Amino acid sequence: MKKQAVGQSMDRVDGRLKVTGGARYFADHQPEGMLYAALVCSPISSGRITAIDATRALRAPGVADVVSHLNVPPIPGYKVENPNPKQGLKIFYDDRIYSNGQPVAIVVANTLERAVYAATLVKVTYAQEVHQTDMAGSIDKAFQNKNMKDYQRGEADAWKKAPVSLEAEYNIPIEVHNPMELAGIIAHWETPDKLTLYAKTQGVKSVQQSLKTLFQLPESQITVHSQFVGGAFGMALRIWPMEVATIIAARKIRKPIKLVLTRKDMFTLVGYRPAAKQRIGIGATADGKLTGITHEAIANTSPYEDFTEAIVNMSRMMYACPNVNTHYQLVSLNLSTPVWMRGPGEATGAFALESAIDELAHQLHMDPLQLRLINHADTDPEKNLPYSSKYLKEAYEMGAAKIGWQQRSQTPGKLEENGWLVGYGMSSGVFGAGRGRATASATLKADGSLVIRSAAADIGPGTATAMVQIAADATGIDVKKIKFLLGESEYPEAPRQGGSSTVSTVGSAVNDVCRNLQQKLGELATANIPAFKDLKVENIQHEDGQLVAGNTRLDYAAVLQQQQLPELMVTTTSQAGDERKQYAMYSFSVHFTKVHVHPATGVVRIKHIVSVADSGTVVNTKTARSQMIGGVVGGIGMALTEEALIDHRFGRYVNNNYADYHVPVNADTPPTDVLFINKKDPVINPMGAKGMGEIALIGFAAAVSNAVFNATGKRVRDLPITPDKLI
């Protein structure tokens, strides 16, 4: 038997393309006759457009058109009346301005330079209205929509009666995904009813779905290419108005058009993690048994859509606590709509809950690891179900040993190294381990190679590599002879890459389609090949890409060759069954940090990180480690450096660039140890793999703030922990 491919540290199958510049992202394509677009965006935050004068822009060299609500051709989908007023921003629909940076016109020219310059020549006048971009100024208008349900188990606000308790408020600012690749699209109407797109998306099929209603086209007339995506972290989970604007312009001008956003536009047009104000009340007995948790959150959304996420959910299920109540509200601000950002709401909530646990431990004079162990949930307290698998206690133990937790001082501010205060901190993270529905096709060729296709996406975790490993184990075919193709809308249906579920969902389809391919090969063999003729299909064994019956072995390729078949294709749809009703399925993480804080300047340097993942089977230890360290770096940003700042007088971002919005750089990151439990989940899917993308980040910020408290005795409840907050 060949060595199992799953579990190996295999190099990425697309690594060579990525290191040679050969990987083509959406903007690297250049259809014949392509024009360039640039946006004209609103400098006001609320009001109406009173006039658009494009005369100078239209006279500028190379300009093909300036499209706005004044001259946009009818958009079929805009006619469909929707009684819900919060149906999103319909681009170029009318004269209304809801947020600063909203596109008001798109300028198209024959070179990039000409488009960008001509956009500065479009004169737009506005009637300005009062805007609000500051959550503090709108808290009294917080609301719940009908989908936002309060939660209560046991008694509400029971923490207030606890022998030891605390109440604290935690704030996170707006954070912006800021993937390295600028968003945008290339739109090409090959005929008036045939649209081809090169897109930056986490789901080619979802792009198709969004557009088919808008332009009233059958799916088959919309082709979406998205083979390489330069990071997304959630911002490419949906289609955005500026992409629609480009498609509209391309439809009007009848030429392919490329739009690439500026970095500045990445703050206003493609979502962000909403600002959140959270309050936690938590109480325990003197020996550390939790008696009550109350978690309330208010986060912002746009004027035209309600964006909700699972900010308060972790508090319901993380700890064995009899009394829990949660409450979550939104505030509409004159900003664009937020969207899930890595870890999404769970990361926001985990900062509050895992900080509060640390604060409570301090009040109890108890090691925060001990407090977590005391309150470990052996079954899911929210769903009252057993876990499909949970190795959180082992993860705590492994992480604590690796970081040297015993060196931590229970009293803050006691340790010092070379003039820096030293602190240790920890936190936990949790995220639902999902499995959706996906279809994959497997094409075995007469040369023995296997091509598997599914309309999945890869924003960086190494989807194709993992799928090749899964297919190799399912078929016994060598990884070198297997290709996994994704990112094309013509491929079989797969969901968006999000919510840490691609391996679980698409991997299951890959596994199952391989099993079906083997079944089909067995059928072919028993029907037509003498050596197998008298056998039942189920009695044929499969080993190393061969059919085996007793001493008879036949290569899969030979089956096809003998039948003179150039290839054999099987398509299979795979989805979860009833097991999801019987078990609570979660991935867990534990983060440990050792930090240095400079007492004079307030500078924080993380010196060592240990992150442990309980995520079931690890398909590829190399790419999984990369995913974990990536989440950790995102967490460093959340903890220490990232904050999108708005001048509320204008409703305008003031640090909307990579120099002033501080994404962590190489020097911000310490050596990071990633440890895996790597035990197969017996229930979730055939591979036993739970998700990893979110738990890599969830909780991390609290591990830093807890370490900073341990180093300094200063509790920072408002992220990010910049030097000014520690002097």
Place this chain on the structure above:
Amino acid sequence: MNQFSYVRPASQQAAIDAITRDSSARFIAGGTNLLDLMKNGVLAPEKLVDINRLPLRNITLNNNILHIGALTLNSEVAAHPLIKTHHPLLSQALLAGASQQLRNMATTGGNMMQRTRCSYFYDTTMPCNKRTPGSGCGAIGGVNRMHAIFGASDQCIAVHPSDMCIALVALDATVLVAGPKGNRRIPFGEFHRLPGNTPDQDNNLGKGELITGIEIPHSPFTNHVYYLKVRDRASYAFALVSVAAALDISNNTIRDARLAMGGVAHKPWRLHEAEKTLIGKTPTVENFRIAATVATQSARTYQHNAFKVPMAQNSIVTALQKAAAV
């Protein structure tokens, strides 16, 4: 960017002539700030005069005076043995700024000509007296965490962004300038301006004047120097505050001292009074604290930057400790 014409004069005189003739022309050297500003629509010159081929890229030492040609790259200056030996403070300051890629493009003269990184200056829809005199200062009453605590006016509270210049003002450098009216020398401390009522003018260069180089006099500051930069991330970020500290210590006595700060004023901020408190004293934390207190006496803060006063004081003490190795 608007369309513009581009010329590459072969001589210094031709370059100066090209600028003098044309009111909307600008010199371009590294381009790392100019192109940034042009892309943002802050500047829209109709002609660029590329001076990169002029013979101003050299580092020499004559009679103990170090000369750096204006086109010498930041990375070249930082790594040059003469700089590392005679003026290590300058090398440290340069390496604290930008990234190696940018240091490979940015020139000595261009670094001095950097405009402020104030967000309101960069955003043409916002008020800014520096960009559009009379439009108001967006930062006063706005987001001003990064802004000045020294020498600001009610017209402008922007800060000068360079690290290199903080070391140069501490080292008493001289700016060498050529112009339509001939050559002149400007003491480094008088090169940049405070905003006053003319925040649009960053420095005292006249029309058509070209920086040709800088000179640094012989200094005793070769051992006890330190450039401390406090910023929001570990590298590749502008300073919250920075301190250039240089001490001449013998027999446990401070013979001479230099202190300058970045990230706190519209120009590189030399701390003469604080320096005086140190001379003749022993290098102790107590004496450093006195200097730090004197240094920040004239500070004035705004809504979001009050932290800069204690941060400046603590940073001065820390930089002096590092410089003195105490």
Place this chain on the structure above:
Amino acid sequence: MSQAPNENPSCPGKKDKHEARRDFLKQSSALMALAFTPPLVVKAGEHDEAIAGLFEKMPVSLEINGKAYQLSVEPRVTLLDLLREQLNLTGTKKGCDHGQCGACTVHVNGQRINACLTLAVMQEGKKITTIEGLAQGDTLHPVQEAFIKHDGFQCGYCTPGQIMSAVACIREGHAGSPEEIREFMSGNICRCGAYDNIVAAITEVKQGGHTV
């Protein structure tokens, strides 16, 4: 650049594009103006796109990845946009267009720079190496090999810039320790957070004594 102010406050009374080009053509440098006769100049002022294009362009000679290019480009075209949009060398990426991320890092005469903050015309006569020019045929550069081995990326978008920067970092002698590598690679942002692996890749090449 997408935020179009009503007027550009930095140049009040600025002439419109049309007039500006006519002025530009009038005062255009002798170098360019000599090539055309006055009637064509007038025509250019009246929207003759082809002629206008010629007038606004300048010749530039570059050697890119060992190949000589004689080009005609507008002075405002950055080296990055020239590579990507005109020469189909799309390996070099645009991440910010303002020198704040390093995705566009290329070598000019062996030195790493940000291609987004330099004009193509300023590089006249220079030798430029992009990610496409790093491997020797099918043989990857040791840094490319090490990036694959150590998984020095996830999405791969910053990778060309990281690799060009890493090669230069080693050549400059700035890869002496993990701390030095982290500092001298800080001009290349990786939002996927592959820094630890990038440091491992560079360290291996440096310690392996490979010629880079």
